[in-house]
Amino acid sequence: KKKIAVMTSGGDSPGMNGTVRAVVRQTIASGCVAFAVYEGYQGLVDGGDMIKHMSWEDVRGWLSEGGTLIGTARCAAFRERPGRLQAANNMIEKGIDALVICGGDGSLTGADKFRDEWPGLMDELVAKGLRSKEDVAPHQHLNIVGLVGSIDNDLSSTDATIGCYSSLGRICQMVDYIDATALSHQRAFVIEVMGRHCGWLALMAGVSCGADFVFIPENPPSENWEEEMCSIVKRHRAMGKRKTIVIVCEGAQDRKLNHITGKMVNDLLATRIGLDTRITTLGHVQRGGPPCAYDRMLSTLQGVEAVKAVLEATPETPSPVICIVENKIVRKDLMQAIQLTQQVAKDIAARDFEAAMKGRDAEFEE
Numbered sequence: 001k002k003k004i005a006v007m008t009s010g011g012d013s014p015g016m017n018g019t020v021r022a023v024v025r026q027t028i029a030s031g032c033v034a035f036a037v038y039e040g041y042q043g044l045v046d047g048g049d050m051i052k053h054m055s056w057e058d059v060r061g062w063l064s065e066g067g068t069l070i071g072t073a074r075c076a077a078f079r080e081r082p083g084r085l086q087a088a089n090n091m092i093e094k095g096i097d098a099l100v101i102c103g104g105d106g107s108l109t110g111a112d113k114f115r116d117e118w119p120g121l122m123d124e125l126v127a128k129g130l131r132s133k134e135d136v137a138p139h140q141h142l143n144i145v146g147l148v149g150s151i152d153n154d155l156s157s158t159d160a161t162i163g164c165y166s167s168l169g170r171i172c173q174m175v176d177y178i179d180a181t182a183l184s185h186q187r188a189f190v191i192e193v194m195g196r197h198c199g200w201l202a203l204m205a206g207v208s209c210g211a212d213f214v215f216i217p218e219n220p221p222s223e224n225w226e227e228e229m230c231s232i233v234k235r236h237r238a239m240g241k242r243k244t245i246v247i248v249c250e251g252a253q254d255r256k257l258n259h260i261t262g263k264m265v266n267d268l269l270a271t272r273i274g275l276d277t278r279i280t281t282l283g284h285v286q287r288g289g290p291p292c293a294y295d296r297m298l299s300t301l302q303g304v305e306a307v308k309a310v311l312e313a314t315p316e317t318p319s320p321v322i323c324i325v326e327n328k329i330v331r332k333d334l335m336q337a338i339q340l341t342q343q344v345a346k347d348i349a350a351r352d353f354e355a356a357m358k359g360r361d362a363e364f365e366e
């Protein structure tokens with residue numbers, strides 16, 4: 001019976017538990033044996049009880065839980081080959097040679113590297129006398145399938161990552177709360193949102209909340225953005241608007257790549273327009289709480305697809321990542337998706353904002 005392990009890694013996101021539930025149950029429904037690796041790659045390196053056999057009942061009720069119940073971690077040891085050798089040894093001990101990983105681009109890059117090295121790791125285990133030839137013989141290839149768990153929606157090649165719509169919903173809810181008090185006092189609020197180098201959360205929150213101005217890394221404002229923003233805010237006020245909402249992505253920058261902070265925007269609104277202004281940094285409320293319906297659906301459908309991909313994989317097929325494109329669950333080449341994602345960061349660094357805005361999804365070879 002094939003043994004399939006599921007793991008969550010990197011930053012947590014709402015919907016990761018739904019992924020674990022779907023992978024465990026689809027594995028069992030396919031006649032295979034399910035395992036969960038606790039605490040990300042650290043659990044794989046530590047082995048033992050950190051790699052647990054999972055039953056159908058073990059994941060009952062997980063669909064509506066936020067965060068990740070099997071834990072996640074950042075693990076330095078797995079970045080080095082000796083750590084990965086130990087991880088491979090622990091997997092062989094349990095007879096596992098298929099791993100479904102839900103995480104960000106770092107976690108998925110590590111997974112693909114692990115798969116590449118796997119045959120060499122098997123040889124090393126035998127050469128060092130840690131495993132017999134008979135132990136490793138049935139496990140000559142490692143199957144890796146990626147699922148993208150992130151609130152940032154920062155992976156090229158998929159329309160939505162698991163968690164991004166829960167986070168967007170939370171931001172909207174928080175801005176609604178702020179709206180009420182802003183209206184009462186005719187105040188301006190600068191709202192700092194997460195997203196690192198990806199402006200998706202900020203941009204979609206701006207649209208969803210009717211913000212006056214939005215700052216995102218991929219499309220920096222014009223050279224004289226200070227004046228531009230102030231004149232727009234003044235115009236809105238002149239039209240009778242009693243509140244001002246400006247949304248700033250944590251990675252926002254100007255066209256020269258200088259960081260634009262909430263404090264800078266706050267000071268402009270206060271000194272140039274004379275508005276009574278406050279900054280609210282939403283912080284980790286954006287990551288916590290129950291997943292929205294979309295993320296429950298996405299994590300379930302993609303978890304099921306991940307197990308199917310494991311069972312259909314051959315040593316020749318490149319590692320897939322499960323995506324959603326125009327409302328269809330599809331498999332794409334994992335490393336190609338990561339390279340395209342990294343290209344966006346390079347486009348921004350080279351100040352080619354037009355290319356960065358395209359997100360390079362169109363260039364993906366089918």
Ligand code: ADP
Pocket residue numbers: 009010011041073074075076077078079080103104105106107108109110111113
């Ligand atoms: P995310 O998956 O959210 O992008 P990180 O980049 O922190 O988060 O990666 C999570 C973990 O994945 C790291 O702590 C490390 O254990 C592993 N990892 C990341 N990049 C690599 C890599 N290039 N090689 C091996 N392991 C990696």
